[in-house]
Amino acid sequence: MPKPNVTLKDLARELNLSLSTVSRALQNSESISKKTRKRVLAGAEQLGYFPNSMASSLRRSKSNLIGIIVPRINIYFHSRVISGIEEVAFKNGYNVVICQSNDSYEREVANTQALLANRVGGVIACLALETEDNLHFLRFSKFNTPLVFFDRVCQEFACNKVVIDDFEAAYKATQHLIDIGCKRIAHIAGYQGTNIFKARLEGYKAALRDNDAMYLDDYIKEIKDLNYTEGYIYSSKLFALKPQPDGIFCANDDTAVGIIQGAKTIGIKVPEDCAVIGFSNYPVSTIVEPSLTTIDDRAIEMGQAAAKLLLQQIEDKSDFVSSQTIVIETDLIIRESTKRTHTK
Amino acid sequence: MPKPNVTLKDLARELNLSLSTVSRALQNSESISKKTRKRVLAGAEQLGYFPNSMASSLRRSKSNLIGIIVPRINIYFHSRVISGIEEVAFKNGYNVVICQSNDSYEREVANTQALLANRVGGVIACLALETEDNLHFLRFSKFNTPLVFFDRVCQEFACNKVVIDDFEAAYKATQHLIDIGCKRIAHIAGYQGTNIFKARLEGYKAALRDNDAMYLDDYIKEIKDLNYTEGYIYSSKLFALKPQPDGIFCANDDTAVGIIQGAKTIGIKVPEDCAVIGFSNYPVSTIVEPSLTTIDDRAIEMGQAAAKLLLQQIEDKSDFVSSQTIVIETDLIIRESTKRTHTK
DNA sequence: AATTAAAAAGCAAACGTTTTCATAAAAAAA
DNA sequence: TTTTTTTATGAAAACGTTTGCTTTTTAATT
Numbered sequence: 001m002p003k004p005n006v007t008l009k010d011l012a013r014e015l016n017l018s019l020s021t022v023s024r025a026l027q028n029s030e031s032i033s034k035k036t037r038k039r040v041l042a043g044a045e046q047l048g049y050f051p052n053s054m055a056s057s058l059r060r061s062k063s064n065l066i067g068i069i070v071p072r073i074n075i076y077f078h079s080r081v082i083s084g085i086e087e088v089a090f091k092n093g094y095n096v097v098i099c100q101s102n103d104s105y106e107r108e109v110a111n112t113q114a115l116l117a118n119r120v121g122g123v124i125a126c127l128a129l130e131t132e133d134n135l136h137f138l139r140f141s142k143f144n145t146p147l148v149f150f151d152r153v154c155q156e157f158a159c160n161k162v163v164i165d166d167f168e169a170a171y172k173a174t175q176h177l178i179d180i181g182c183k184r185i186a187h188i189a190g191y192q193g194t195n196i197f198k199a200r201l202e203g204y205k206a207a208l209r210d211n212d213a214m215y216l217d218d219y220i221k222e223i224k225d226l227n228y229t230e231g232y233i234y235s236s237k238l239f240a241l242k243p244q245p246d247g248i249f250c251a252n253d254d255t256a257v258g259i260i261q262g263a264k265t266i267g268i269k270v271p272e273d274c275a276v277i278g279f280s281n282y283p284v285s286t287i288v289e290p291s292l293t294t295i296d297d298r299a300i301e302m303g304q305a306a307a308k309l310l311l312q313q314i315e316d317k318s319d320f321v322s323s324q325t326i327v328i329e330t331d332l333i334i335r336e337s338t339k340r341t342h343t344k
Numbered sequence: 345m346p347k348p349n350v351t352l353k354d355l356a357r358e359l360n361l362s363l364s365t366v367s368r369a370l371q372n373s374e375s376i377s378k379k380t381r382k383r384v385l386a387g388a389e390q391l392g393y394f395p396n397s398m399a400s401s402l403r404r405s406k407s408n409l410i411g412i413i414v415p416r417i418n419i420y421f422h423s424r425v426i427s428g429i430e431e432v433a434f435k436n437g438y439n440v441v442i443c444q445s446n447d448s449y450e451r452e453v454a455n456t457q458a459l460l461a462n463r464v465g466g467v468i469a470c471l472a473l474e475t476e477d478n479l480h481f482l483r484f485s486k487f488n489t490p491l492v493f494f495d496r497v498c499q500e501f502a503c504n505k506v507v508i509d510d511f512e513a514a515y516k517a518t519q520h521l522i523d524i525g526c527k528r529i530a531h532i533a534g535y536q537g538t539n540i541f542k543a544r545l546e547g548y549k550a551a552l553r554d555n556d557a558m559y560l561d562d563y564i565k566e567i568k569d570l571n572y573t574e575g576y577i578y579s580s581k582l583f584a585l586k587p588q589p590d591g592i593f594c595a596n597d598d599t600a601v602g603i604i605q606g607a608k609t610i611g612i613k614v615p616e617d618c619a620v621i622g623f624s625n626y627p628v629s630t631i632v633e634p635s636l637t638t639i640d641d642r643a644i645e646m647g648q649a650a651a652k653l654l655l656q657q658i659e660d661k662s663d664f665v666s667s668q669t670i671v672i673e674t675d676l677i678i679r680e681s682t683k684r685t686h687t688k
Numbered sequence: 689a690a691t692t693a694a695a696a697a698g699c700a701a702a703c704g705t706t707t708t709c710a711t712a713a714a715a716a717a718a
Numbered sequence: 719t720t721t722t723t724t725t726a727t728g729a730a731a732a733c734g735t736t737t738g739c740t741t742t743t744t745a746a747t748t
Contacts, residue, residue: 005487007734018698023736033696053461054407055734058398058703065441065462072427074644079423083416086444095458097409097441100430114439117397118409143349228627257631283572284628287601300418351704362728367706377726399704402733 006049015043057119066096066310067115069125071103076282077299078126081150084303085124092311094121103129109136116143122310127152129191146313150306152194158323160313162306166196169295169330170203173249173277176332178211180340182247182275186219186238188259190226190251200251200279219245226251231258239268246274253278257288260337275338290336298328350393359387401463410440410654411459413469415447420626421643422470425494428647429468436655438465445472453480460487466654471496473535490657494650496538502667504657506650510540513639513674514547517593517621520676522555524684526591526619530563530582532603534570534595544595544623563589570595575602583612590618597622601632604681619682634680642672
């Protein structure tokens with residue numbers, strides 16, 4: 001029965017080698033002979049040795065952990081991004097430690113503290129809704145800890161980002177509504193303090209402009225918490241407008257589904273009376289009736305891309321602070337909520 | 345401009361105190377005078393000191409990390425459990441490191457290794473579908489690392505568990521079908537190698553038995569991967585059976601939704617021709633038409649309970665291995681998919 | 689065989705804490 | 719005041735690695 005924890009020292013003693021030799025052998029250092037390396041590996045296996053990451057991290061003052069900060073883990077988009085990150089991280093010998101900011105600024109600051117204390121090798125973050133200044137993130141650079149933002153990214157200083165082209169996606173969605181013959185297109189927008197929702201609104205506006213389509217301030221509604229209920233409630237107000245909109249582009253799927261369900265209760269037919277487009281391609285978008293046309297947000301790819309970018313930074317010894325931006329392509333997924341018989 | 349990293353030593357020098365005094369002051373040790381403690385706290389604040397968890401963990405041979413192993417992070421149930429865990433952990437000064445097993449045995453073993461190497465303070469795990477022997481989890485006890493299973497729990501040896509009463513929930517669901525007048529009740533079962541799906545099947549059987557209701561082997565279908573498509577595909581086979589079932593209890597919501605959508609395509613009316621019940625209370629269950637009667641799985645509470653139980657074990661110095669089981673109550677949520685006019 | 693060069697192994701000092709044990713200062717008791 | 723007790727501080731040794739530098743061994747060259 002093996003000792004609960006075997007250290008390098010134990011291994012060295014057992015093999016009649018020095019600590020340093022054993023250590024180097026295990027990390028495949030050049031200066032160890034093949035024969036010795038093999039002996040060490042065999043011995044490690046036999047004694048059940050495995051490294052103590054704490055000690056190693058302390059010595060190297062860098063851990064094999066990657067920190068992640070997201071608003072909430074149980075938001076479908078974020079859980080997929082995280083899944084993508086974990087996958088790439090694990091393959092490269094890293095583990096992920098995850099913090100939820102709950103969209104609170106204060107909590108996000110605490111999260112950065114915690115990750116700093118754990119000397120994570122790098123950080124991937126999506127900004128909290130509340131966050132306005134990003135100074136707390138600058139501390140990472142003091143510790144030479146690479147940082148990658150995704151989705152809701154920092155605008156204040158140069159940094160690495162992984163995003164989708166929200167502007168273009170929104171443009172594409174709005175254009176699609178125009179293409180199927182919509183004349184009066186409304187937009188349920190998200191909180192304008194964050195880059196993504198702002199870009200989606202801009203894309204919507206640009207498409208209208210480029211097509212000389214009707215623009216009405218009343219057609220734009222900013223909702224801070226884009227959930228089902230808000231969409232449901234708002235739909236009646238929206239359809240009470242004169243003239244009534246005949247197309248709606250929503251900044252996410254939840255509100256879009258809320259709109260669709262709300263429309264039903266007041267006798268508005270989707271897509272005949274009004275077409276609806278969402279954003280994210282949540283599973284529910286295939287189930288709702290009519291099924292929802294939407295933009296696929298490529299969450300898992302985003303996570304993978306962010307992780308790859310981060311790892312690249314971590315491995316890169318030059319402590320030159322890079323600021324790359326990776327833009328992930330999005331697709332418009334056309335479903336029943338925009339399928340009309342009478343096309344333009 | 346503060347030094348990138350201030351250590352206890354720096355702090356001690358600055359304050360003209362010894363390392364040990366400073367260390368003790370920061371952990372609120374009894375043997376430090378109020379005055380000194382205040383000085384130290386102020387100094388720490390001023391120099392921007394914060395602890396190096398690596399060093400602390402190494403010394404105490406225990407980190408402030410909690411390990412989590414789940415099949416996949418982006419499964420809605422799991423992401424909510426994780427969210428619950430993180431919440432409790434964060435409040436108590438712990439961070440969570442998350443591993444995905446992808447339901448693979450081999451990967452799960454690797455996950456336990458990684459967590460062990462990181463000297464996590466404790467582990468919360470949901471077994472991979474593939475896992476049959478749980479020996480790799482025994483290693484944690486060698487390191488005195490508390491362990492709590494949830495949902496798919498270890499059956500081989502005594503350990504801490506947080507579960508819902510799957511048997512009772514399934515019984516309740518089946519009983520409800522009987523109560524609304526169903527005579528021929530089918531069950532879409534999950535992989536029988538895991539405790540939860542076995543218990544759900546047993547609960548279903550018991551309810552039938554207790555009500556002298558019709559039992560048919562053909563009415564039970566085991567599906568390993570309980571997803572939408574499988575449910576959709578299987579529905580036609582199910583409704584081709586003679587006699588045709590008039591009630592179906594599915595082991596999860598995804599298949600239930602698949603069944604409902606499948607039923608539509610072949611002209612079976614839910615709930616009039618056949619009532620359907622799911623399991624988990626996924627968001628989609630309120631959107632599908634008819635909306636789905638289901639069992640709420642209380643995922644967030646499960647996570648919180650697991651975290652509390654684990655923390656309790658971690659703080660408890662006595663290295664007596666406990667084996668508690670916490671059972672979370674479940675509710676049957678009745679929606680349209682089981683609302684019939686002609687009750688029994 | 690002697691000298692030099694290259695390869696392999698070892699020594700010892702870090703990394704930043706925590707904690708045991710010893711000591712100094714202050715307060716209480718004699 | 720002196721002694722005893724209590725309280726507050728300090729010195730130093732760990733925890734298990736990594737790594738710069740030195741030493742030994744082996745191989746290559748003369």
